[in-house]
Amino acid sequence: MSAFLDALMAQRRKFLDGLDANEGDINLDIFEDFYPDQAHFVFELLQNAEDTGATDVAFFLTEKGCWFEHNGTRAFTEPDVRAITGIHNSTKKKSPDQIGKFGVGFKSVFVYTLTPTIYSADFSFQISRLVMPEPVASDPSIGGKTKFWLPFNNPNKATQAAFSEIKAGLSELAETTLLFLPNIESIKWRVGHDLSGAILRIAHTDSHLEVMKQINGQTTTSSHFLKFDQPVAGLEKQRVAVAFALDFLPNAQMFSSDKPLSQQLKIVSVPGQVAVFFPAGKETSGLRFHLHAPFVPELSRASIKETPANKPLFEQLAVLAASSLHKIRDLGLLSTDFLAVLPNPQDQLAPRYFGIRDSICRAINTEPLMPTYVKGHAPAQTLIQAKSSLKELLSSDDIEFLIDYDEAPPQWAASRALQGTNVERFMNGLAIKDWDIASFVDCIDQKASEGNWRGVNTEFMAWLAGKSMEWHQQFYALLAKDSEAQDELYRLKRCKIVRLSEGAYECGPKCHFLDNHDVKTRGVRCVDPAVYTAGKSKAQQESARKFLEDIGATKVGERQLVEAILKSTYVNSARTLNQREYLSHMRRFIKLLDEDPSCGSLLSTFHLFMGKDNRWHKPAEIYLDDPYLGTGLSEYLGIIGTSNPPSPLADFYQSLPIDTQKFTRFAEKLGCLTKIAVARTSCGKNPRWNYLRSVSGERHTSPIDRDYIINRFHLLAAKKSEKLAKLIWNTMCSLSDAAHSYDSTHHQNPLRAVYRKNERGGAHFADSQLIHQLRADAWIPQRTGEFVRPAQARVELLPDGFTFDPGWPWIKAIEFGKGIQLQNARAQAEAAATLEQQRRQQEAAKALGFPDAETARKLAEIPEDELKRILVKWQRQERTASSTPEFPQRVSPNPYRRAERMAERTQAAAPKTYEVRERSVRTSDRDARQLARPYLLDLYTNAADEMICQACHQTMPFNLPDGSPYFEAAELLPEASAELVENHLALCPTCSAKWRHARSSSDADVIAELRAAQTPEILVTLAGEATAVRFVQVHLDDLRTIISVTVDDTTVPVEVK
Incomplete structure (x- = not known):
């Protein structure tokens, strides 16, 4: 090993000598700029430990430096030494199952140290000048572990700053640090001798992970996640993963493996992180769950690089995110609330995350993943949405019966979310169809309407008949409360949806409520009372009855009771006469027809009258003649003869104790014959046939032949x-x-x-x-x-x-009287002369502008002086009428504030006072009358500087010497208890005299008019004529306030209209 290090050191020395020879042109300190975030090397060390298969790692921070150790199963090798001392010469580029570029990433330690030292089983060495390995004494105590020592000796980083930054970096390690690392299960650290911490990962199941963070041995946070992963295609050990944050339900405080996960935790939204094993701090996905893949990151590892190499990973994440929904559903966590976690169309996502959103939406649309109203799951494209009240009414079987479908039967979608929430936005992006009250009404109208050309659907009626009384009540109450249904009442009135007592169904206008069950109602369509009395909900019962009333059902009235009598007694011609009962019925029928003439159509269809043939007949089969009504029909029928003649009314009606004239009118109204049938x-036999048939046209496409x-x-x-x-x-x-x-x-x-061959050719008459x-x-x-x-x-x-x-x-x-001519030529001549004279006089009068000669004669009788006076008066009126002045307008910008001030003034106004002399004389009105004049002058002067009378709406008749208009301020409300300038009218002298001496409307009438006025005017009777007294709006508002305070005795201003 020492020979390897000696050789490597010789190579590196040549490299450094070359750098020195360049006199600073090449600077290795540039690597410090790659890692601007503090304590970045912590993640680089964790990566190294993860690649060696370590399960436990630990940091020990002192004021002099930082120790790091891990229990990796693989010690440093010669290639590792070359890589960690080289530049971009990582062993990982040949081992795709390892994380990152270790050679470059490790250089982040040089932000804090110039001489990091590594102690491993086979190599112990120090690195100087970033690339030079120098052997150091081994540490036998490490056993199979690997240890790093990072002394704080970089002159560019103060020791205290290095200590603080690394301390902060360790303290801020998030639970997600361990979320996507397959090997490391615990990260521990100690800062001096006072502070210790740890992050521990516990795998409860393959997908359920718990990550705990401890400080000084105490658990500070515990985060649960659902993580789903799968191998990356082509990389044996690398995996892509999605992770969803979990939070405890309100009734759960601690996780128990004995209970189902769905009873303890729920998936919640969090700002989604994108990780390359560790979170890329500057990468923003816009999602509300976490992603991991072995992306190619930027050199700083803070964001994901835009490169084609990452595209397959995003595509695989999209598939994984969609497939994980099945597992979430099976765990009982795919609820409506969970939909808020999923990306919706309004989320602002980077384009490379669109595929994830599309894949999730496609899966929920086509696979059984969307929550339903009955707590199951189904493809969203098979679901329909409606108000909860309709979902409560119609079961899944009901909508399967009511709605036509091609493949899968429709189901109710889960209830709508609150507007503006992420759940609502996500559901709006799915293929869920709306089928609300309006659609239900359409269905009812198609299947139960009397006016439907297909007729009433028997299957629908059978379905309706199978429902309980409680269901019917709920059905009717729903339609009563829903505004959409209320808009469609005209359609529902024609639908057979009202359940009757005998179990049948009928349209609303033909049905009746039977409140008195002792009344005989055979033949009357009575609503089954159970549909509006069943159950215990008073509100629902009232709503159900209201709906039935809205679609035309009424209480059983006289008409319905008569209808019941008719159907039980007068249906056919064979029955025995019970004269006492018949008399009672007739009186009832006559009274009903008098009160409701429309009942004639009902009565006329029954066998009400007995003929002389001793059989009962409908009215149209009976004719009236002597002794009831001298029509002459007996003689007429005897002449023409018919094979099936109507019968005369039986004789016994004469002896009935009933008004014969009233009875005869009754019979005639019902259609008993009194006239000849035309x-x-x-x-073809019309004397003008030749003309009629000469109408244009050859083809008889739309003929009319009527005579x-x-x-x-x-x-x-x-x-x-x-x-x-x-x-x-x-x-x-x-x-x-x-x-x-x-x-x-x-x-x-x-x-x-009229005769016509076709419409285009017209007709002849x-x-x-x-x-x-x-x-x-x-x-x-x-x-x-x-x-x-x-x-x-x-x-x-x-x-x-x-x-x-x-x-x-x-x-x-028929040209009645046309043949009667004047008896002699003289009468004819005189008549002609008279007519000619009248014609000439008429023409002369019209030439002078008179409508007729009689008007001209009457005007000629008027004396000349009187005629001139009339003309002058007319001309003056014409001038006045042609220049009707504009009535002034005045509206308060703040009528409510004005009303409050007016109320205060009214309450503070001086009361009316009187002195007892020989009669009661009012002494307090002088100031009010004087102040009222400028008030009224201001209000009732228009833009043309004309003061207008409130009663006749004309300008005041003359001006005073000072140029001001003359008018009188008449008191409006004598009942007002205070002296107020507003309580006056601006009237011309004539209207003022009428107001004071010829007003028929009482003070109470005036007050009532003021209260009720919708426009600024009231109607009063002056000198026997209805007169509109007009106001500007502010004056009317003031008067209403005066009424409220002085007449009604209230301190609250009245409403300002």
Whole structure:
């Protein structure tokens, strides 16, 4: 060995002689600049010990230097001596399973010492001038250990500074120092004789590590980690690793191997460190867990070098990080909280760490790793997210039934995290789909809506029917509370989701609450009371009922009770008459129809009336005639004859103790026949058929062929019956559709025929066959006893009961009275002359600007002087109207502060005082009235320097000699107990007189108006006319404060609107 050292020393001496010959051009002190951080050599020594397989290392720091020893299984060899005394000549470049570049890294000790000494089993030597080994006496006491001595003899580093820096470096050794070292299990140190410390690593399992730090024998910190590693491809002993920090749960203080890890610890976020066995202090990953790989670092080992050699290691770390999630899940630690530890899309990561984030997200999206609502795990892409209330309502089986899917059935994702947290950010970056209340409502609408073209889904209804009453209550309460569901009430109203007492389902508007269970409700759709009374939650019960009310369910009312009677008694025509019961029912039906006319559609569908054939009929199967209503239908039906004629009302109704007229109106409202049916027919027999069919178009793609007649009208007219004529007349009066005086293809007007081949070709219109029937026959009776055609009829000769209005469209259409001409030529000539004279007078009056001749005549009768006076007054009013002044505006910048000051002033204002003379005379108002004038003048003068009256909104009528406008300050609130300038109105003399002497509105009315005003004005009645009294906003605010203090007797200002 001595020969090796002698030879090596000779080589190094030549090297140093060469350096000396260069006279300082080459300076080895540059190595001190590579290690700017204090006590960096501590990590270099630990690396050396790790490479030798050491399990225990120790430092002993004195004021003269630092001892370091380890129990490595391999002592120094000749190549090691060459490497540690060489420059960038490490043995590790040929041994990739070792850490770093020892030859260069060891040079960090020269920051503190010029002559480090190494004692090993085969070599004991001192190094001088960085590269020169010099033999020293061996130390037999070290046995198989290796020991380093580092005396503080570098003149560039004071001894005390060296001692302090190394002491600090040892004290600051973190628990992560041992996290990624496979061999070293303990690091101990002693500083003088007073301070000792140690870092110990305990492996509870292959992945669960505990690192403890002790000071003077007492454990100061204990950190737990989950570490997962795997061999680096191509390097036998090197490994990549990820480590997650653990922290105790609130109910655990100390780790016990007898309990599952998940019951004691949880994974927590920490600033992620990147290590090349030891943390690279300046490398920032942005992750919240630690990484380790045998990266190529910068020379200082403070950061990871940007080099292609590191890329495979980052790729392998990405795979390892994702695969470790399976083990974390199996340990019971992959909870929703754990997701905060994982990188999310908003984390600021260096680009080379993107792959780790992408790999983790991809794994959670596609593998069963994402926490679910039922405490399991599933691929995130199969999960759906919703509010917790919906998740509580719908189980996994429910959503599997309700939601269509391709492969894996959907499951609920774990509950949403708080907004702005890392858990929420991570979940937002996953492929979880939203399926919330709105989606649930869509599903209900698709499967249970009456308006769905597919019809109600029977499988969905069966699923709904299988739910308990408590579930239904929870279902309804959820929809009542959720704002999204409230926005969709119009859709839910058409869905059959309301459970009925008999177990069926119906739409809300058709359902009713039965609060009185003694009432017979056969046929009434009653909500099952259990759906809003089950359970013990009063709030949920109330919410469930509220939802049912929101979608249209109502209390059982008279209509529903009547419906129950109808369905139980009047469904068919075969039943026995119970006159007492029937009378009771009829009275009830009549009253209901009077109170709710919409019930007519319900009543008209049941067999309510008995005919003379002793059978029960629907209203449309009964006609009314004498003795109930003289319609003439008996005679009409006898003439036309039908195969299935309606039946006349039975005679026994005359003897019922019920108002016959009221009963008749009731029967008529329900559809009992009182008129002739106008039949629809084609246009082929219309007298204007040739014109109608000449419409443009060849193809009948959208044809219309619509005309109207009264069947066998000629037979009716031939009877010369006043009854039949009145029936026809009343029938025409009842044709509401005939009221339209325009032609339309959409509107079916019985007075008009329409024919069309297609929409593009348009349509032709003509008088209907009905009109031609009515014009052609002599069917209208006259008081003379004869029957005439409409053109020859006189309105004054119509019999009683023939109501007439010349403006009715059908009267015009049948040309009523058109044939009546003036009896002689003289009458015709006089009429013509009169009309011509009227026409000329009308033209002359319009030429002079009058609307008609009558107005011109009336104006001509007015005396000339009076007419001039009227003209002058009108011109003045026109000028005033054309220049209506702008009402002033005044808003307080701080109305609340103004209200407070106004309240204080009001409370401090002088009270109203009176002296008792022969009458009570108010003596305290002089100052208030005088001060009110400048206050009002300021408020109600607009930008044009015009003072405006608050009542008539016009400028004040004249100015005083000093140029100020004349106005009167009328007191507004006599009830106010204090004298206040604000309690006045700015009025012109006329409005002031009206206010004082012709105000119909009481003081209480004025106060109520002021309180309720939404805009700065109130309505009062002055001289019999409604008058708007306007205010600027600050004046109105002041008055409200006065009311609150002097009228309401409160010290708190009223709300300023």
